[in-house]
Amino acid sequence: MTALVILLLALGAAWALAYVGAPLWVWTAALGGLLLALAALDLIGTAAFAVAGALYVALALLLNLRPLRRAVLTAPIFAAFKKVLPEMSSTEREALEAGDTWWEAEMFRGRPDWRKLLDFKYTALTAEEQSFLDNECEALCKLCDDWKVEFEARDLPPEVWAYIREKKFLAMLIKKEYGGLGFSANAQSAVVTKLATKSITLAVTVMVPNSLGPGELLMHYGTEAQKKQWLPGLVDGSEIPCFGLTGPEVGSDATAMPDLGVVCYGEHEGKKVLGIRLNFSKRYITLAPVATVIGLAFKLRDPNGLLGDASRRDYGITCALIPARHPGVEIGRRHYPGAAFMNGTIHGRDVFIPVDWIIGGPAMAGKGWRMLVECLSAGRGISLPALATAAGQTAYRMTGVYGRFRRQFKVPIGKFEGVQEATGRIGGLAYTLEAMRVMTASAVDHCAPSVVTAIAKYHMTEMMRRIINDGMDVMAGRAIQQGPRNFMATAYKATPVAITVEGANILTRNLMIFGQGAIRCHEYVFPEMEAARDNDLVAFDKLLFGHIGFSINRAVRAFTLGVSGARLARAPVTGQIAPYFRHLERFSAALAFSADLTMGVLGGKLKFMERLSARLGDVLSQLYIASCVAKYYLEGPRGEAEWAHARWALDHALYEIAQAFDGFIRNFPVAWARAVMRLVVFPLGNRFAPVSDRVNARVADLILEPSELRERLSWLVFVSGGKDDPIGRMEHAWHVAQDCEAAYAKFFKLANQGELAGDTVAERLRDALARGLMTPQEVEQAEAYDTVRYDVIATDDFSKAYIAGDYDAERTEPTVMAAARARVA
Known part of the structure; x- marks a missing residue:
């Protein structure tokens, strides 16, 4: 009996040491203590104790004397590791090293420090930034008629372009010392979000120069002479920038770029200078048709060693700034990518430029890919997430209006369970988007988080796609009939642009999020790879044994937390949100263990098993998304309505995490590893369900009601366009309803009970009076309500002349419809 007790105590102690992640010397001491205890209790004989003691001493010395350990154990492992270490191209290496790790690293490492999340400060808008939102952004939105932009002119009107230039909308990221606005990433995100609720074309026109482009590249890498030459024009709008990266042969894989620059001597401004002769063809370049300065990415070759390094011929991707009117440069034909923003082609044949036009000067030759990856990461965290948030805020606010006004079978459609499935999802995702927007943009203000911004770009644009599709379904014919009243059709058409640009979503999910995240965020993997490349056995030895302890700890933690239903996990707060923190910690440990086991079993093969790595990337992504939601909830007023939305988002994230793990484990190619991961990740089975009907219905009901939360979740929607604005007319109806809906409900009940005579609303109201x-x-109130009700559900129609292109045919009465003239009850 005593032996059994000792055995159980030993196992319990070992489990506890593994759970807390005890260092090797503690394990060594604990094992020695066990041997002594067994001898003291006469549970082991003298001979057995001597043999066990000798083995213990040998093992203790082997593991704890590092020179001996390195010579006997680590050296063979090191040699094998170097042989199987996958080749890494220079572009892959630069992509991995670019940017910073941030909160996602905490979630990846299996033991998040929640205090870092709770202590993180959102970037507050300055008085200047808030004023810009309230005044300049409002004024710019009022200047823009989105229907005319998209259908008639296919361009912003001259007065809009002029205002953009005058108010420095294209220079938000340029520092004040150079004359720019110097706005924070959070402020830039808010500006783009607001503009996008009015016009996608307007938002894209503003966001591109403030994302990847000459302005940002100059700010980070330009020489002082280049900044002095170009920044004043970029600030006052006399220079319109674009950036040429993609082309017919290159999309997401920039390494396939055929555009070539060869170092040579040539003539520039009447003088013989060292320069580059360029040949290039670019497409999908936003602002190209109106650009005056082109940022160009190309592969640089120096066959004669003219740059000073005779041993180097191929420099790789390089970036330069070229005036659009430079000899040999051709601004080509225009694309039309579902919205009217300027997008087109750029070509160049035998274009000679001085080497000083390389961004950062000749010293930055060949460093273009690193520059692009770092700047692209920041852009992913601002621009495209802002477009997605605009879709979420608009859909949240407008489907609420429409769902309350539109009646079918004598009931507001927002009360139908089938419709609520969509509107509840709109509400939950809109809450998630705003939480991610402010968190990610604030992160960009603190560092350059490359993995986080990839997560934001992919998942937020996918949420955008889902929200717009749901909104289209709810509003049905009201959404598909294009015209001055329609506030959804352009976003629907332009959504694929957001899905495609700045790293196509398929690539981002399948290759980048986990592929980059696993190496950058892991505490040991990238340092181990670096130690192998540097042939540093001492560093590798320390990392290897730290990694072994890390993996054991995360496996034990994941299993223990899974068995306990995460009750043993830590939560940094109390209350109804605490269990969600515990589940996130449990899944964080499970991800750390699963990633380690996967990389250990599959090695370099994992690089080519995209569906597997994508699912682990989904786990990491949803852990980050849930963290954003939890942070946003804790920063808010925490009322009942707030909790309903936060709970929807958190339940959804946990379900998506469990589904990703389940799909990953089921499809893992090694049977024994499948069994181990299933045991560790789901020791009691997968018990996570989709968002419940009850929670979803509560969010759907809240969309239909005026509330502080409704205003906060749609605070960036441009609502002051007036009764002829697509959103403004919905806003007008909403405000009329607050005063008049009770009277209309009384009338509606009387009319449907057959109490009133007449065939039209007017006749029945006269009878009631x-x-x-x-x-x-x-x-009077019922009539006012019915007027705006009809305006909400009405759609546009046009004459044949207008549709054929005679846009003056209906100028005097652009939105009066035949149906309105023959209106009946």
Whole structure:
């Protein structure tokens, strides 16, 4: 019996040491203590104790004397590791090294420090930034008629372009010392979000120069002479920038770029200078048709060693700034990518430029890919997430209006369970988007988080796609009939642009998020790879044994937390959100263990098993998304409505994590590893379900009601366009409803009970008044409500002449419809 107790105590102690991640010397001491205890209790004989002691001493010396350990154990492992270490191209290496790790590293490493999340400060808008939102952004939105931009002119009107230049909308990221606005990433995100609720074309026009482009590249890498030459024009709008990266043969894989620059001597401004002769063909370049300065990415070759390094011929991707009117440069034909923003082609044949036009000067030759990756990471965290958030905020606000006004079978459609499935999802995802927007943009203000911004770009644009599709379904014919009233059609058409640009979503999910995240965020993997490349056995030895302890700890933690239903996990707060923190910690440990086991079993093969790595990337992504939601909830007022939305988002994230793990484990190619991961990740089975109907219905109901949360979740929507603005007319109807809906509900009940005579609303209201069933004020309110109700559900129609291109045919009455002239109840 004593032996059994000792055995159980030993196992319990070992489990506890593994759970807390005890260092090797503690394990060594604990094992020695066990041997002594067994001898003291006469549970082991003298001979057995001597043999066990000798083995213990030998093992203890082997593991704890590092020179001996390196010579006997680590050296053979090191040699094998170097042989199987996958080849890494220079572009892959630069992509891995670019940017910073941030909160996603905490979630990846299996034991997140929640205090870092709770202590993180959102970037507050300055008084200047808030004023810009409230004034300049409002004024710019009022200047823009999105229907005319998209259908008639296929361009922003001259007065809009002029205002953009005058108010420095294209220079938000340029520092004040150079004359720019010097806005924070959070402020830039808010500006783009607001503009996008009015016009996708307007938002894209503003966001591109403030994302990947000459301005940002100059700010980070330009020489002082280049900054002095170009930044003043970029600030005052006399220079319009574009950046040429993609081409017919190159999309997401920039290494396939055929555009070539060869170092040679040539003539420039009448003098013989060292320069580059360029040949290139670019497409999908936003602002190209109106650009005056082109940032160009190309592969640089120096066959004669003219740059000073005779041993180097191929420099790789390089970036230069070229005036659009430079000899040999051709601004080509225009694309039309689902929205009217300027997008087109650029070509160049035998274009000679001085080497000083390389961004950063000749010293930056061949460093273009690193520059692009670092700047692209920041852009992913601002521009495209802002477009997605705009879709979420608009859909949240407008489907609420439409769902309350539109009636089918005498019931507001927002009350139908089938519709609520969509509107609840819109509400939950809109909450998630705003939480991710402010968190990610604030992160960009603190560092350059490359993995986080890839997560934001992929998942937020996918949420955008889902929200817009749901909104289209709810509003049905109201959404598909294009015209001055329609606030969704352009976003629907332009959504594939956001999905495709700055790293196509398929690539981002399948190759980048986990592929980059696993190496950058892991505490040991990238340092081990670096130690192998540097042939540093001492560093590798320390990392290897730290890694072994890390993996054991995360496996034990994941299993223990899974068995306990995450009850043993830590939560940094109390209350109803605490269990979600515990589940996130549990899945964080499970991800760390699964990633380690996967990389250990599959090695370099994992690089080519995209569906597997994508699922682990989904786990990491949802852990980050849930962290954003939890942070946003804790920063808010934490009321009942807030909790309903936060709970929807957190339940959804946990379900997506469990589904990703389940799919990953089921499809893992090694049977024994499948069994181990299933045991560790789901020791009691997968018990995570989709968002419940009850939670979803509560969010769907809240969309239909005025509330502080509704205003906060749609605070960037441009609502002050007036009754002829697509969103403004919905806003007008909403405000009328607050005063008049009760009177209309009374009328509606009387009419449907057959109490009122007449065939039209007007006739029935007169009858109600004449018979004393409604007061004059109620009749007036019911009529006002019915007028805006009809305006909400109405769609545009046009004459044949207008559709054929005669846009002056209906200028005097652009939105009066035949249906309105023949209106009946």
